[in-house]
Amino acid sequence: MFYSENGNGLNLMAMDAEQLRENAHKMVDVIAEYYKNIESFPVLSQVEPGYLQKLIPDSAPVQPESLHTVLLDVETKILPGVTHWQSPNFFAYFPINGSIAGFLGEMLSAGINMMGPGGGVIQGTASEAVLVVLVAARDRILREIGKDALGKLVVYGSDQTHSCFQKACQIVGIHPQNLRLLRTENYNEYALSPESLDDAISHDIASGLIPFFLCATVGTTSSTAVDPLHALGKIIKRYRIWFHVDAAYAGSACICPEYRHHLNGIEEADSFNMNCHKWFLTNFDCSALWIKDRNTLIQSLSTNPEYLKNKASQGRTVIDYKDWEIPLGRRFRSLKLWMVLRLYGVENLQSYIRNHIKLAQQFEDLVAQDTRFEIVATRTFSLVCFRLLPPNKNEEYANKLNSDLLDAVNSSGKIFISHTVLSGNYILRFVVGAPLTEERHIVAAWKLFQEASSSLLENS
Amino acid sequence: MFYSENGNGLNLMAMDAEQLRENAHKMVDVIAEYYKNIESFPVLSQVEPGYLQKLIPDSAPVQPESLHTVLLDVETKILPGVTHWQSPNFFAYFPINGSIAGFLGEMLSAGINMMGPGGGVIQGTASEAVLVVLVAARDRILREIGKDALGKLVVYGSDQTHSCFQKACQIVGIHPQNLRLLRTENYNEYALSPESLDDAISHDIASGLIPFFLCATVGTTSSTAVDPLHALGKIIKRYRIWFHVDAAYAGSACICPEYRHHLNGIEEADSFNMNCHKWFLTNFDCSALWIKDRNTLIQSLSTNPEYLKNKASQGRTVIDYKDWEIPLGRRFRSLKLWMVLRLYGVENLQSYIRNHIKLAQQFEDLVAQDTRFEIVATRTFSLVCFRLLPPNKNEEYANKLNSDLLDAVNSSGKIFISHTVLSGNYILRFVVGAPLTEERHIVAAWKLFQEASSSLLENS
Numbered sequence: 001m002f003y004s005e006n007g008n009g010l011n012l013m014a015m016d017a018e019q020l021r022e023n024a025h026k027m028v029d030v031i032a033e034y035y036k037n038i039e040s041f042p043v044l045s046q047v048e049p050g051y052l053q054k055l056i057p058d059s060a061p062v063q064p065e066s067l068h069t070v071l072l073d074v075e076t077k078i079l080p081g082v083t084h085w086q087s088p089n090f091f092a093y094f095p096i097n098g099s100i101a102g103f104l105g106e107m108l109s110a111g112i113n114m115m116g117p118g119g120g121v122i123q124g125t126a127s128e129a130v131l132v133v134l135v136a137a138r139d140r141i142l143r144e145i146g147k148d149a150l151g152k153l154v155v156y157g158s159d160q161t162h163s164c165f166q167k168a169c170q171i172v173g174i175h176p177q178n179l180r181l182l183r184t185e186n187y188n189e190y191a192l193s194p195e196s197l198d199d200a201i202s203h204d205i206a207s208g209l210i211p212f213f214l215c216a217t218v219g220t221t222s223s224t225a226v227d228p229l230h231a232l233g234k235i236i237k238r239y240r241i242w243f244h245v246d247a248a249y250a251g252s253a254c255i256c257p258e259y260r261h262h263l264n265g266i267e268e269a270d271s272f273n274m275n276c277h278k279w280f281l282t283n284f285d286c287s288a289l290w291i292k293d294r295n296t297l298i299q300s301l302s303t304n305p306e307y308l309k310n311k312a313s314q315g316r317t318v319i320d321y322k323d324w325e326i327p328l329g330r331r332f333r334s335l336k337l338w339m340v341l342r343l344y345g346v347e348n349l350q351s352y353i354r355n356h357i358k359l360a361q362q363f364e365d366l367v368a369q370d371t372r373f374e375i376v377a378t379r380t381f382s383l384v385c386f387r388l389l390p391p392n393k394n395e396e397y398a399n400k401l402n403s404d405l406l407d408a409v410n411s412s413g414k415i416f417i418s419h420t421v422l423s424g425n426y427i428l429r430f431v432v433g434a435p436l437t438e439e440r441h442i443v444a445a446w447k448l449f450q451e452a453s454s455s456l457l458e459n460s
Numbered sequence: 461m462f463y464s465e466n467g468n469g470l471n472l473m474a475m476d477a478e479q480l481r482e483n484a485h486k487m488v489d490v491i492a493e494y495y496k497n498i499e500s501f502p503v504l505s506q507v508e509p510g511y512l513q514k515l516i517p518d519s520a521p522v523q524p525e526s527l528h529t530v531l532l533d534v535e536t537k538i539l540p541g542v543t544h545w546q547s548p549n550f551f552a553y554f555p556i557n558g559s560i561a562g563f564l565g566e567m568l569s570a571g572i573n574m575m576g577p578g579g580g581v582i583q584g585t586a587s588e589a590v591l592v593v594l595v596a597a598r599d600r601i602l603r604e605i606g607k608d609a610l611g612k613l614v615v616y617g618s619d620q621t622h623s624c625f626q627k628a629c630q631i632v633g634i635h636p637q638n639l640r641l642l643r644t645e646n647y648n649e650y651a652l653s654p655e656s657l658d659d660a661i662s663h664d665i666a667s668g669l670i671p672f673f674l675c676a677t678v679g680t681t682s683s684t685a686v687d688p689l690h691a692l693g694k695i696i697k698r699y700r701i702w703f704h705v706d707a708a709y710a711g712s713a714c715i716c717p718e719y720r721h722h723l724n725g726i727e728e729a730d731s732f733n734m735n736c737h738k739w740f741l742t743n744f745d746c747s748a749l750w751i752k753d754r755n756t757l758i759q760s761l762s763t764n765p766e767y768l769k770n771k772a773s774q775g776r777t778v779i780d781y782k783d784w785e786i787p788l789g790r791r792f793r794s795l796k797l798w799m800v801l802r803l804y805g806v807e808n809l810q811s812y813i814r815n816h817i818k819l820a821q822q823f824e825d826l827v828a829q830d831t832r833f834e835i836v837a838t839r840t841f842s843l844v845c846f847r848l849l850p851p852n853k854n855e856e857y858a859n860k861l862n863s864d865l866l867d868a869v870n871s872s873g874k875i876f877i878s879h880t881v882l883s884g885n886y887i888l889r890f891v892v893g894a895p896l897t898e899e900r901h902i903v904a905a906w907k908l909f910q911e912a913s914s915s916l917l918e919n920s
Contacts (some may be wrong), residue, residue, distance in 0.1 A: 012803050014559045014741055014812060014895035015546065021492035027564050028488055031571035032481035049777040064805040067564070074568065078795075085574040086475065093767070096789070098573030099474045104487050104527070106570035108534065110743050111491035113558030114545040124584065125787035135631050147635055151608055163763035164788055170760060171595050171786070173633040175607055221767050281474055283570050284791055300630060303623035307553070307681050307880040307889070317509040326631070326786065327585035328624055329556070331744055335538075341520035342530050343472050349520075352474060420767040429767070435474035 012064060023067055024111075030071060031103075035086070038436065042413025043087045047080050083416065088436035091445065092418035094221070094249045094383075095433035099281035101343035105336025106283045114332060121289045121324050122333045126248040127164035128326060129273040129289040134168045134213060136296040137242035137270070141212045154178040154204045155213040158192040158227065160220040162246060178209065186423050189378055190225040192216060198235050213242045216269075218262050219250025222420040222429070223377040223385050226250070230265030237268060245272045248287070252279035253357070253381050256350045262380075279382075279433050281340045281352065286333045291324075298323045352435075356382040359442050360432040366446045372453060376422060382432040387425065388453050391460070399426035401456060408452040415445045472524060483527055484571075490531060491563075495546070498896065502873025503547045507540055543876065548896035551905065552878035554681070554709045554843075555893035559741035561803035565796025566743045574792060581749045581784050582793045586708040587624035588786060589733040589749040594628045594673060596756040597702035597730070601672045614638045614664045615673040618652035618687065620680040622706060638669065646883050649838055650685040652676060658695050673702045676729075678722050679710025682880035682889070683837040683845050686710070690725030697728060705732045708747070712739035713817070713841050716810045722840075739842075739893055741800045741812065746793045751784075758783045812895075816842040819902050820892040826906045832913060836882060842892040847885065848913050851920070859886035861916060868912040875905045 013019050055077045084090065086098050123129045134155075142149060155174055157165050159181045169179050180200050184190040201211045214236055216227040229245060236243045245266060251274025253259040266272060273289040276282035291297055302323040312318040322328045344352070360382040367373045367386045377385040388405055390398040403426055406419050418429050432442070473479050515537045544550065546558050583589045594615075602609060615634055617625050619641045629639050640660050644650040661671045674696055676687040689705060696703045705726060711734025713719040726732060733749040736742035751757055762783040772778040782788050804812070820842040827833045827846045837845040848865050850858035863886055866879050878889050892902070 012560055014557075014804075015495060016560070017492045017495040020495060020560045020563065021488060023560055023564055024488040024491065024567065025485060027567045027571070028481060028484040031484065031567065032477045034572060035475060035477040035480060049772050060801040060809075061805045062807050064808055065802045067803060070799060070802050082572075082574055084572075086572065096573065097474075098570070100472050100476070100480045100483055103480065103570055103573070104483055107484065107487045107567060108491065110558070110563055110566035110570065111487070112494060112542075112544075112546065113556065113563070113743050114542055125789055127787040131631075131786060138633075139630075147633075148611055150610060150633060163765040163768070166763050167761060167786070170599075170763075171591075171632065173598075173607075173610060221765075283573050284789065285787070301627060303626050303630075305623040305681075307878060308623070312509050326591060326627070327587040327745070329585055329744065339530060342525045343527060344474075345521045345524040347522050348524055418767060 012067075026067065035436075038084060038087050039089070041079065041084050041087065043084050043089045043416040044410050044413060045081050045083055046411070046413055052077065052081055086434060086436065087416070088434050088438065088441045089415040089445065090434045090437075091430045091432065092416045093429075094278050094431055096277050096284045097279060097281045097433070097435055098283045099340060099344070099435055101340045102281055102283035102336050104343070105339035108339070109332040109335045112332075121291065121321065122330075122337070123273070123287045123289050123325055124285040124333075125164075125287050126162065126246060126273055126275055127167060129271075129287050130165055130215060130244060130246060131168040131171060132297060132301065132325060133242065133244050133271040133289070133291060134172050134174075136291075136300045137213045137244075138172055138174075139300045140242070140296050141210065141240070145210065149210065151175050152178075152208065152210045153213075154180060154209045154211045155215070156180045156182065156197060156200060156211065156241075157215040158182050158184050158190075158217070158220075160184050160190050160192075160222055160225055161215050161217055162221050162248065165215045165246070180204075184225065186377070190220065190223050190422065192227040192232065194228060194231040194235055197232060201235070201239060201241075211239055211241055213244065215244045215246055218245060218247035219253075219381060221249070222422055222427075224250060224379075224381050224383045225377070226262045226380060228265070229263065229269070233265045233268030242270045243268060245269045247272065248275040249278050250381050251275070253353050255346065256353055259353075259381075276337055276340070279353065279356070281344060281349065281435065282337050286337055288337075294324070301325070356432045356437070359437060359439060360384055360430075362439065363430055363432065363442050363446060366442075370450065372457070376425065376427050384430045385420070385422065385427050386430070387427050388456075391457065395425065401460070402426045402428055404456055405449070405452055408456065409445075409448050412448065412452075414448055415441075472527075486527065495896075498544060498547050499549070501539065501544050501547065503544050503549045503876035504870045504873060505541050505543055506871070506873055512537065512541055546894060546896065547876070548894050548898065548901045549875040549905065550894045550897075551890045551892065552876045553889075554738050554891055556737050556744045557739055557741045557893070557895055558743045559800060559804070559895055561800045562741055562743035562796050564803070565799035568799070569792040569795045572792075581751065581754075581781065582790075582797070583733070583747045583749050583785060584745040585624075585747050586622065586706060586733055586735055587627060589731075589747050590625055590675060590704060590706060591628040591631060592757060592761065592785060593702065593704050593731040593749070593751060594632050594634075596751075596760045597673045597704075598632055598634075599760040600702070600756050601670065601700070605670065609670065611635050612638075612668065612670045613673075614640060614669045614671045615675070616640045616642065616657060616660060616671065616701075617675040618642050618644045618650075618677070618680075620644050620650050620652075620682055620685055621675050621677055622681050622708070625675045625706070640664075644685065646837070650680065650683050650882065652687040652692065654688060654691040654695055657692060661695070661699060661701075671699055671701055673704065675704045675706055678705060678707035679713075679841060681709070682882055682887075684710060684839075684841045684843045685837075686722045686840060688725070689723065689729070693725045693728030702730045703728055705729045707732065708735040709738050710841050711735070713813050715806065716813055719813075719841075736797055736800070739813065739816070741804060741809065741895065742797050746797055748797075754784070761785065816892045816897070819897060819899060820844055820890075822899065823890060823892065823902050823906060826902075830910065832917070836885070836887050844890045845880070845882065845887050846890070847887050848916075851917065855885065861920070862886045862888055864916055865909070865912055868916065869905075869908050872908065872912075874908055
């Protein structure tokens with residue numbers, strides 16, 4: 001129970017400094033208690049889908065309720081249905097990072113509730129980042145060859161490229177048959193092969209199609225593969241193709257000099273983005289997008305209605321970020337990123353990344369020492385891809401075995417991991433990235449895997 | 461000075477319950493002090509564009525700084541450059557609403573920093589709402605007539621439709637010459653005329669084009685005009701046209717029975733959205749979108765990568781909101797909206813809306829009593845459109861006069877209003893919608909207008 005205070009019905013004003021102070025102080029304690037007790041919750045929710053509908057009324061209350069009542073409902077009705085993304089035992093997908101500095105920045109941003117003047121080009125997520133650059137690239141090529149050629153445009157990525165790229169293609173109208181997700185191989189560490197890109201482009205040109213966009217990835221979702229930017233850039237240069245680099249997860253690691261080389265070749269990219277909310281201690285959402293030629297973006301997304309005109313925007317003395325993104329208004333996201341940079345400083349941020357990578361390495365070592373398991377892709381950052389080997393070498397059975405293992409560890413509520421499929425095999429993904437994860441969580445997680453595996457193998 | 465505590469350098473952890481508690485309590489006091497002193501700031505920033513670049517370093521600090529230092533910078537460097545959207549003297553654009561409940565919801569959402577299970581289909585902004593339904597509508601028609609017919613698709617709105625509609629059209633690839641923004645007239649209160657829509661559709665069909673989308677508005681940006689949904693719906697029904705209703709601002713007012721009739725005819729709409737952050741006490745951002753046939757949306761935005769599969773999503777026992785929106789991840793926005801509904805209750809929310817409308821009416825009465833001014837559009841909600849009449853009836857001079865009047869009142873820092881152009885005339889927009897605005901702010905604002913006008917007319 002993290003909320004236990006007895007409250008009384010309060011007559012809450014829309015805004016009043018003293019009421020805000022009083023209630024927000026209560027909320028701070030609620031959130032602090034949450035973090036104090038975070039390890040006591042099942043990481044992955046254990047309720048049935050739809051459970052909440054039975055617990056809450058169908059319409060809004062006519063009279064106000066007290067904060068006490070609402071917070072009791074948060075504790076007893078809402079929290080049982082959520083996944084605790086900030087738990088130190090969250091090892092799934094890629095974690096999203098909260099931090100004290102990020103939270104303070106969010107508080108300040110929400111507290112003063114103003115739209116942000118921005119700094120850089122901060123989008124909400126990588127999905128929005130790739131969408132806006134894809135629109136810019138599409139319009140740049142269509143201005144040359146005519147709008148009716150849309151059906152001839154071809155885009156490239158690998159079969160490891162994040163699904164947000166496919167979604168962006170759907171939104172901007174790229175024909176599905178012109179989305180080339182080139183096959184990657186285990187022997188190549190699941191990186192996009194420059195040769196296969198070159199072949200695909202040549203083949204498409206020969207067929208009368210028009211290649212115009214490449215989405216390369218530094219740190220793919222399934223295995224944190226790094227596409228070879230330098231080699232890809234050399235191919236792209238020979239054509240008029242927009243080169244986007246998605247470093248949503250691994251971009252953060254590149255603030256450490258020893259990982260910086262993964263971005264070699266980035267100078268050829270037309271656009272680049274990383275998610276500060278993934279591994280950079282910045283509360284969700286905050287995705288930083290860089291673009292080489294901002295005019296292409298502005299040309300595609302500009303509108304100029306009378307009611308938004310002002311001397312600064314008309315005189316071009318300010319940058320109008322509404323023309324760099326989908327929405328008109330934007331939350332003041334730069335505030336929290338700025339607070340993270342200042343309250344932690346670069347050295348601490350580097351240590352933070354290195355510590356996660358060290359913990360992932362420790363986990364990898366533990367897996368490697370147990371001959372019942374296999375590491376299936378080289379660990380580059382803080383993701384370990386592994387699987388339990390089937391005793392009978394039957395691949396179909398192996399997939400079921402690992403899917404059962406995932407269910408067993410997740411349903412315990414003790415940890416949360418996710419999976420992927422690589423080269424046709426069902427693979428477990430163990431990512432270290434939650435701010436509260438320490439060595440003891442790694443050790444306990446591995447023990448859980450060993451026990452669950454023993455039990456599964458015995459019963460098989 | 462709203463921040464004056466002497467701080468010392470702290471060694472901030474990424475996350476620690478007690479450090480979070482201590483620092484967040486400080487931040488609460490900073491924000492409460494901000495609201496205590498909010499009227500002491502110039503509403504509209506008085507700095508020069510680019511001022512901040514000279515005040516801040518070019519790179520992130522290597523060592524952490526103290527919260528004290530950062531908050532001093534917020535006060536001395538950041539705040540002078542922002543517009544105080546929560547000031548009771550903010551009467552521009554449409555205000556964005558913060559509230560204690562909304563802030564508490566934001567705190568909880570940012571504090572626990574988890575992705576939201578959602579409820580309804582909450583988008584960030586109206587721009588994203590219209591974009592996703594436009595994609596769904598485009599794909600629905602193209603599935604019937606073939607992808608290559610994109611260049612024949614025509615969309616309709618009025619010359620008062622928000623610019624986010626044009627932007628959405630640009631993104632999804634509607635040819636600019638097929639965007640019909642039909643002319644509205646003063647005698648028609650700037651509402652979209654069903655006759656002109658009918659004419660335009662017939663003409664386009666006769667020309668071999670394919671009408672497929674109408675964006676109607678309840679409460680336009682320039683004058684809060686209400687398009688006649690019922691009559692428009694009857695026309696639309698005869699064709700296969702997607703009918704979207706944008707009630708970003710005025711949707712909130714329709715929770716009062718006396719304003720509900722503005723939505724008459726909504727039952728014919730395919731989609732509807734309102735911005736809870738505009739006039740519904742919910743901190744930015746939160747735009748609620750309803751859609752009649754969710755399958756169209758899901759068909760257009762679905763992706764199904766292996767690493768996101770789980771039993772609940774594969775078994776269709778849960779709604780996967782990633783297929784209803786652009787980003788994959790979403791902030792837990794429903795939490796703050798739910799807290800607003802519960803902590804205020806429907807009656808208080810209705811009173812809140814009615815009070816703003818009453819204050820706008822008072823302002824309108826003040827304007828009407830001064831013969832130097834003209835009310836230029838019927839006030840329907842909380843926006844008053846007016847202008848200072850030129851002594852010599854010269855329209856060109858009238859535009860300059862009102863632009864000067866806007867500059868005069870805004871540069872005083874005492875209030876902030878915005879403008880528009882209606883029927884070729886430069887018009888002042890005075891919107892009552894900030895949570896802290898009381899009668900005294902209206903009276904003082906009007907006095908400022910009178911004084912500034914006298915001074916302008918004397919010097920002319």
